[in-house]
Amino acid sequence: MGIGGSIFLIALGAILAFAVEADMGWLNLSVVGWVLMLAGVAGLLTTLYFWNSRRRVVAAPVREERVVAADRVVPVQDDRVVQEYREVRRPGPPA
Numbered sequence: 001m002g003i004g005g006s007i008f009l010i011a012l013g014a015i016l017a018f019a020v021e022a023d024m025g026w027l028n029l030s031v032v033g034w035v036l037m038l039a040g041v042a043g044l045l046t047t048l049y050f051w052n053s054r055r056r057v058v059a060a061p062v063r064e065e066r067v068v069a070a071d072r073v074v075p076v077q078d079d080r081v082v083q084e085y086r087e088v089r090r091p092g093p094p095a
Contacts, residue, residue: 007040009039009043010040012036013040015033016030017029017037018033
């Protein structure tokens with residue numbers, strides 16, 4: 001649900017529970033407000049729990065020494081040097 005959705009449910013529930021005094025007959029808006037506030041608090045706690053578990057520090061593995069093979073910078077074909085050219089086009093001014 002996320003933090004924003006949880007805070008929205010808490011705020012909407014508080015408005016319905018404490019600020020609205022309407023008689024709907026079969027629907028008690030105060031109870032609906034309390035249910036929305038509880039759902040918002042549960043969503044907020046769940047979101048914070050998952051955020052907290054995601055931020056745990058994991059010990060980094062021991063670094064291994066890397067061996068780098070010596071590659072030729074320019075490819076060679078039949079004792080000829082083949083050069084590679086790259087053309088990079090940058091976007092021009094807006095039209």
